[in-house]
Amino acid sequence: MRGDAKSMTVLRPRSAAEAVKSYAKVPTAMPLAGGTDLMVGWNLGVLNGRSILDLSRVAEWKKINVVSDGIDIGSLVTHSEIQKHPVIRKRFPLLVAACGTVGAAQIQNRGTIGGNIANASPAGDTFPALAVYEATVRVLGQSGRRGVPISEIFAGVKKTTLKPGELIEAVFLPFTDTAPTRGVFRKVGTRAAQAISKTMFAGLLFNGKGGVLAEARLAFGSLAPTVRRLYAAESFLKGRKLDDKTINAAAELMTTDVSPIDDIRSTREYRLVVSRNLLIAFLKGEVK
Ligand SMILES: Cc1cc2nc3c(=O)[nH]c(=O)nc-3n(C[C@H](O)[C@H](O)[C@H](O)COP(=O)(O)OP(=O)(O)OC[C@H]3O[C@@H](n4cnc5c(N)ncnc54)[C@H](O)[C@@H]3O)c2cc1C
Structure with a gap:
């Protein structure tokens, strides 16, 4: 069976608040970020008849914010954008190196850090770097925000500890007190x-x-x-x-x-x- 776009309903929220609201209304919707993973299933027809929660207009989640104690990378930031960011390059070079090994240039240009985490593959390339930088994944749902240590976000192969209706909004990487040797x-x-x-x-x-x-x-x-x-x-x-x-x-x-x-x-x-x-x-x- 091939993907049949006409059979899918696409929800297109324009903000994080709208995204969470739409997801609560249609909990069976499939969040879509860069689509590099989802489009494989799409082509095989597994999304036919489903609702898609297209996150591409959620501008807040496309930003990288440097704050006093670390850096906040929006979930829709791509692997290519991470590699180009001067502060991430300087303070978190292992994440830059990891993003540079995801697929090839086309995948890095579209694939997002949030999609990589939510996909929860045992072979997710960014995860060892996120683990040693002791990243926190920030998730947003109807009942508010919570920070989940990277060590607690994965529940198994392709499984996360996200609760129903929760979306990943950012990944926070704390600066270390001293530079690693x-x-x-x-x-x-x-x-x-x-x-x-x-x-x-x-x-x-x-x-x-x-x-x-x-x-x-x-x-x-x-x-x-x-x-x-x-x-x-x-x-x-x-x-x-x-x-x-x-x-x-x-x-x-x-x-x-x-x-x-x-x-x-x-x-x-x-x-x-x-x-x-x-x-x-x-x-x-x-x-x-
Ligand atoms: C040819 C090819 C090569 C690849 N090579 C690699 C590789 O070398 N290393 C690697 O780690 N990965 C690889 N991948 C997997 C994939 O490209 C990455 O995991 C990518 O980062 C996924 O991001 P995305 O934005 O495209 O996710 P999408 O395809 O949009 O979504 C992936 C999953 O995450 C969910 N999701 C997306 N965003 C959110 C959010 N904000 N909140 C909650 N759920 C969300 C979606 O519902 C879906 O289940 C490859 C894929 C392909 C097709």
Whole structure:
């Protein structure tokens, strides 16, 4: 079956308040942002007969606002816009790198950060960076706004903890008190573009006094149904010097927090070996 636009009802709110109101009236409506994910289903006819909540006129959600303690990225901001923003480039380079690996230029020009999060793919490329930057997803519904830590927005494969009638309005990234000493994002896929990741990693290190680590933030995507911080390895590393013994012991703790599977893109074993090597190389300062 092909997509049949005539069978769909399109709601076109002109503000965030109108969007929430329309969604409350038609709770079965499907929100549409850049459409890069939805149009795949559209072409297959899965949206035939449905109502579409077209968010493209909600101007408030297309803005990037720099505030005193961080940056607020509207949910309709595209991956391309994120890559061009000077403050995001300076303060959150891992997110810039991640957005640069989403699909290819066409997808980055249309696909939005809000759509990426709401889609909740285990391979969502922005998630490890959002996890180490400890982003908060701000959602809006009929009963008001709430902030959801990125670690709590995903409920499983393609599932979020959004409540009925809630829409994502922005993602807030707090500035860190001190600049990280080291930061890396890496995506491992089959090709340079249009690749769904086999594994991806974001890491930040903050040095403390006396040559020990004050803090490590380490996150992997594609190694579990949802993005995972390596909390066990992070707490082991805190306050230690990064020698080979410590690094290897931290890498051994990876499987406390991740549990990759075999699928059409890769095997569990490959994912674990590559991810472990990536983590070790990052901690040794061999990937920049
Ligand atoms: C060829 C191709 C390659 C791709 N490659 C990658 C890749 O490498 N990495 C990657 O991470 N993704 C990839 N994607 C997936 C997709 O492009 C991204 O997830 C993109 O960011 C989705 O954003 P969008 O605005 O297009 O979302 P849409 O398609 O408009 O929506 C996606 C989902 O989010 C919901 N939604 C959208 N906005 C909101 C909102 N504000 N509040 C609540 N729900 C909302 C929609 O209802 C829908 O369920 C690819 C897709 C294609 C077609």
